[in-house]
Amino acid sequence: xxxxxxxxxxxxxxxxxxxxxxxxxxxxxxxxxxxxxxxxxxxxxxxxxxxxxxxxxxxxxxxxxxxxxxxxxxxxxxxxxxxxxxxxxxxxxxxxxxxxxxxxxxxxxxxxxxxxxxxxxxxxxxxxxxxxxxxxxxxxxxxxxxxxxxxxxxxxxxxxxxxxxxxxxxxxxxxxxxxxxxxxxxxxxxxxxxxxxxxxxxxxxxxxxxxxxxxxxxxxxxxxxxxxxxxxxxxxxxxxxxxxxxxxxxxxxxxxxxxxxxxxxxxxxxxxxxxxxxxxxxxxxxxxxxxxxxxxxxxxxxxxxxxxxxxxxxxxxxxxxxxxxxxxxxxxxxxxxxxxxxxxxxxxxxxxxxxxxxxxxxxxxxxxxxxxxxxxxxxxxxxxxxxxxxxxxxxx
Numbered sequence: 001x002x003x004x005x006x007x008x009x010x011x012x013x014x015x016x017x018x019x020x021x022x023x024x025x026x027x028x029x030x031x032x033x034x035x036x037x038x039x040x041x042x043x044x045x046x047x048x049x050x051x052x053x054x055x056x057x058x059x060x061x062x063x064x065x066x067x068x069x070x071x072x073x074x075x076x077x078x079x080x081x082x083x084x085x086x087x088x089x090x091x092x093x094x095x096x097x098x099x100x101x102x103x104x105x106x107x108x109x110x111x112x113x114x115x116x117x118x119x120x121x122x123x124x125x126x127x128x129x130x131x132x133x134x135x136x137x138x139x140x141x142x143x144x145x146x147x148x149x150x151x152x153x154x155x156x157x158x159x160x161x162x163x164x165x166x167x168x169x170x171x172x173x174x175x176x177x178x179x180x181x182x183x184x185x186x187x188x189x190x191x192x193x194x195x196x197x198x199x200x201x202x203x204x205x206x207x208x209x210x211x212x213x214x215x216x217x218x219x220x221x222x223x224x225x226x227x228x229x230x231x232x233x234x235x236x237x238x239x240x241x242x243x244x245x246x247x248x249x250x251x252x253x254x255x256x257x258x259x260x261x262x263x264x265x266x267x268x269x270x271x272x273x274x275x276x277x278x279x280x281x282x283x284x285x286x287x288x289x290x291x292x293x294x295x296x297x298x299x300x301x302x303x304x305x306x307x308x309x310x311x312x313x314x315x316x317x318x319x320x321x322x323x324x325x326x327x328x329x330x331x332x333x334x335x336x337x338x339x340x341x342x343x344x345x346x347x348x349x350x351x352x353x354x355x356x357x358x359x360x361x362x363x364x365x366x367x368x369x370x371x372x373x374x375x376x377x378x379x380x381x382x383x384x385x386x387x388x389x390x391x392x393x394x395x396x
Contacts, residue, residue, distance in 0.1 A: 003027040003043055007036035014039070058093065058120045061149045068142040077138070078104045096120065109133050124269065124286055131277040141276050148272045152265065155351055162362045166369055173373030180380050185210035206383045245292060257357055259295070263321065264350035266290050271343030281307060295321065312339065325349055 005027060006016050015036075028038050063084070070080035081104060085097035096117055103113035111130035114121040125145065132141030185206060213220055234240045249255040266287055273283040284303045288296050298319035305315035313330035316322040322330065326346040333342030 003041055005036075005038060005042075006040040007038045009035055009037070060121070060125065061146060061153075064142050064146050064149075068139060068146065071139050071142070077110055110138070124273075127273065127278055127282070127286055128276050131273070135277055144272055144276060148268065151268065151347075151351075155265075155354070158355060159358060162358050166362070166366060169366070169369050169373060173377070176373075176377055177380065180377070180384075181209065182213055185380070185384060186214040206380070242292075249292065249294075257354065260323070260350055261354055262291055262295060263323070263326070264347045264354065266321075267326065267343040267350075268347035271340045271347065273340075274343065275340030280312070323350070 003024065004016065006014065024041055024043070027041055032038070066084060067080055070083055071077070075083065078101060081097060081101050085094060085101060088094040088097060099116070100110075100113040103116070104110065109130075111126050111133055114129060115126050128141050128145055129138065132138045187210075245258070249258055269287045269290060270283055273286065274280065278286075281303065284299060284306070288299055291299055298321055302315040302319045302321055305318065306312060311334055313322070313327055313334060316330065317327055326349075329342045329346050329349075330339070333339040
């Protein structure tokens with residue numbers, strides 16, 4: 001990110017500079033290293049609040065794949081990071097790579113260098129790298145993470161692709177309804193003005209809506225735009241999304257599927273950490289944020305039981321963090337010592353179950369949604385033409 005800095009070396013030498021840095025603290029550190037005293041610092045993109053930040057847009061999976069390919073080709077970690085820095089065109093990412101290489105030259109491990117950029121490298125990723133440094137299998141850890149992220153992306157894409165067609169139906173149906181209510185109905189209201197009380201009640205209400213739109217077009221459009229902006233802004237807030245998630249979890253069928261999805265993601269991530277050598281207590285703390293608050297509280301209680309010496313399967317079962325199939329697989333893992341593998345199998349089983357449910361739900365929901373949109377449009381059209389049918393019957 002680019003920052004505008006006002007600084008001085010002497011009271012008579014006040015300058016305005018532009019620097020690239022990962023955050024404000026990094027920009028301040030760069031200026032101090034050059035002998036400047038910072039007076040003011042401001043992000044150049046401070047007003048662009050809806051633009052995604054650099055950390056959120058960093059291609060972490062692609063970075064891992066490229067780093068893995070360079071290590072497999074025989075380069076050292078320092079040479080690999082140098083190569084990635086040389087090919088990078090974006091100034092903020094290039095700066096981050098430079099600082100990472102500097103940290104490596106100073107003798108720090110890669111996990112320490114990456115830990116300095118929490119907005120780019122999440123704690124889960126840094127912990128995976130740190131665990132691999134103890135065993136010397138960084139390439140294997142990167143392979144595990146790439147496979148893990150690919151599986152998570154595949155699940156996410158399946159859910160998104162399943163929701164595209166219903167959203168298109170809702171969008172198309174909404175546009176048709178808006179066209180009828182905002183353009184056609186106001187013009188029909190002029191035709192029926194002379195009929196007065198002879199109109200059916202529902203037709204009167206529909207035509208009054210048309211007259212309202214015709215008389216207050218700009219105000220209605222302004223309110224609609226403001227409502228859309230408010231809805232978009234609300235959905236961009238974490239608190240709003242968490243509230244919506246809590247409401248979805250209260251719906252019996254959808255809530256259970258959301259819980260199953262979270263548990264599948266939880267076990268897949270936990271399995272990856274355990275196979276990488278992360279201790280169970282540290283792994284549980286790192287994956288806690290993958291669960292919604294109610295399940296997270298249960299996880300903390302289960303972690304206390306595990307710390308007291310209880311088995312993982314018993315602790316998870318006592319706090320509702322497991323399904324019957326997962327319970328049996330965990331018990332097998334405890335007997336054989338292959339907990340990471342068993343957790344991967346739990347996640348795969350529940351992912352397949354979730355995929356079947358999503359497929360079934362979309363097959364059922366799409367025709368129901370089409371029927372609902374057809375009914376709404378049909379009712380509007382019938383109410384518009386009903387007075388004409390009444391007039392024709394009276395003439396006969």
